[in-house]
Amino acid sequence: MPEYVTVATVEEIPPGTGRTVQVQGIGIALYNVEGAFYAVDNTCPHAGGPLGEGHLDGCLVECPWHGWQFNLRTGERPENPDITVARCLVRIEENQVQVALPEDFST
Numbered sequence: 745m746p747e748y749v750t751v752a753t754v755e756e757i758p759p760g761t762g763r764t765v766q767v768q769g770i771g772i773a774l775y776n777v778e779g780a781f782y783a784v785d786n787t788c789p790h791a792g793g794p795l796g797e798g799h800l801d802g803c804l805v806e807c808p809w810h811g812w813q814f815n816l817r818t819g820e821r822p823e824n825p826d827i828t829v830a831r832c833l834v835r836i837e838e839n840q841v842q843v844a845l846p847e848d849f850s851t
């Protein structure tokens with residue numbers, strides 16, 4: 745069973761914004777895309793940039809270091825879908841945003 749951790753309230757992360765949160769000691773980039781929450785590994789697979797501090801364009805987050813983009817829904821880099829960032833599980837419980845690491849999560 746995935747272990748969900750409360751990381752924020754829904755109001756703390758308005759649509760079009762995001763932040764870095766900690767789940768079991770791992771930095772996770774959490775974004776609100778038009779009311780739907782997505783969470784991925786905070787560490788960019790290019791050179792370790794902080795995806796939680798990136799720019800959001802629709803469902804694409806752009807790494808602040810060198811501009812690689814990732815689709816938050818799939819974890820894929822549109823320019824090269826073989827490059828992915830690990831996705832996490834997200835649920836909303838009584839206005840709390842909760843995130844869990846999937847069993848196969850690897851950074």
Ligand code: FES
Pocket residue numbers: 788789790791792793807808809810811812
């Ligand atoms: S570290 Fe993210 S694009 Fe380079």
